[in-house]
Amino acid sequence: MTTKKLWLSLALVMASSFAVLLFFGNDIYRKAPPIPAKVISETGEVLFTGQDIKDGQNVWQSIGGQTVGSIWGHGAYIAPDWTADYLHRESLAMLTALAEKDGKAYNSLSSEEQLVYKERMKHDLRTNTFKSTDNTITYSASRAKVFHEMAGYYTKLFMSDPSFSLLRSQYAIKEGTIQDPERMRLMAASLHGVPGCVSLKDLMARASHLPTTGPMMNW
Known part of the structure; x- marks a missing residue:
């Protein structure tokens, strides 16, 4: 093969490679989960904004990103996939909140009664409340309540709550990974905002098998 043909072959390979990269890069951009301007409760309380989600992603990246768990089901070696988690x-938490709203304890209900709340939970989480007119998502009272509970959970995990020492050890997360409350608020919004904007139909099927404690290896 002549030198000219070798150069032409190299040029063809490079052109093909960049074409593939551009195609899939554009596809990823088009299919990226939408980020709303804000998420509010039924009472009008602003739970978090789209900028909070983006800033929270930066916080997560600053503490190690994919080395501290993963997102969107990419798989994690020690810490969990945070989207599924x-x-x-x-x-x-939604099952508990919905049952409490009726004055019941979910864990004390029969299997048949629990099925009722599971269906209500699925309906609440899967219902699309996005309004394109103002780029806003509205959460039910139960989901807004759970959002605050979840923010508290992750604050304890990533900051310095002593009751989470064992779990931090299992996840290989050092105590006080995040020390500033505002940065923690942003990261909690991001952890919520990412799964809140992707397809719950697909991810909830996986999340139903996730253990509540202990390391999740390549989940």
Whole structure:
């Protein structure tokens, strides 16, 4: 093969490679989960904004990003996939909140009664409340309540709550990974905002099998 043909082959390979990169890069951009301007409760309380989600992603990246768990089901070696972890814990908390709203304890209900609340939980989480007119998502009272509970959970995990020492050890997360409350608020919004904007139909099926404690290896 002549030198000219070798150069032409190299040029063809490079052109093909960049074409593939551009195609999939554009595809990823088009299919990226939408980020709303803000998420509010039924009473009008602003739970978090789109900028909070973006700033929270920067906080997560600053503490190690993919080396501290993962997002969107990419798989984690020690710490969990936070998207699945959040959906799982949010789903369990929603079941408790919905039952309490009726004056009942979810864990004390029969299997048949629990099925009723599972369906209500799925309906609440999967209902699209996005309004394109103001780029806003509205949460039910139960989900807004659970959002605050989840923010408290992750604050204890990533900051310095002594009751989470064992779990931090299992996840290989050092105590006080995040020390500033505002940075923690942003990261909690991001952990919630990412699964809140992706397809719950697909992710909830995976989250239902997620253990609540202990390391999740390549989940």
